[in-house]
Amino acid sequence: MDHQFPKTVTRQELLFEDSDAKFRKLLYEITALADRVETMRATFARHFGITRPQYNILFYIAQHQRDVGLTTGQVATALRVSSPHVVQEVNQLVRVNLIEKSPNPDDGRSVLLRVxxxxxxxxxxxxxxxxxVNDRLFQSLSKSEFDQLCTLVATILEDAEGVISKLPVD
Structure with a gap:
């Protein structure tokens, strides 16, 4: 059976010589890159005896807690996960003494998280x-290429959030 795969995009900006093959290759490579980054993070997480999601939460809090700490809502928003997910993972991090909770003086209903x-x-x-690892992972990028990559990824991630919110329900 001779079947030609249908185009997966119609925007001319995403087509090369009227083909979406380059676009599809990009998606496969983004997926492969994300998988490699997640593999690295899972390896680092094992160093702490925690899961990859817990590693992400731990490092986000460490990098952004300043003197005050962060609420679970702030962490959830930044990592684009649900607050109940953060609560569940933080409870595990508290049990292994990697995160500390304290009452939030500005909101008695929430707690502040600190490493x-x-x-x-x-x-x-x-x-x-x-x-x-990070120096080697991004060794081929110039400063301007890195800056451009940061901007592009943030923009595409925002687009992805909008697309996900409009996906048809099963």
Missing amino acids: SERGFVMIDDLAPTLRD
């Missing part, structure tokens, strides 16, 4: 490996 001293010791221990 524990143990958590920071472990992050500091892993930092040389993270620097090496």
Whole structure:
């Protein structure tokens, strides 16, 4: 049976010589890259004895907590996950003494999350490996290419959020 695969895009900006093959290749490569990054993060998470989602939450809090801490809602919004998911994962991180909770003085209904001293010791221990991996992962990009990549990924991610919100329900 001779069947020609249908085009998956119609925008001329996404077609090359009237073919969407380059577009489809890009999607496969983005997926493969995301899988490689997730594999690296899962490896780093094992260093802490936690899961990859817990690793993401731990590092986001460590990077953004400042002196005050973060609410679960702030973490959920930034990581584009649900607040109940963050609550569940944070509870595990509290049990292994990587995150500490304290009452939120501005909102008695919420708590503030901060990385524990143990958590920071472990992050500091892993930092040389993270620097090496990240430097090598992005070694082929110039500063302007990196800046452009950051902008493009953020823009496409926003587009993706809009698309997901309009997907037909099963």
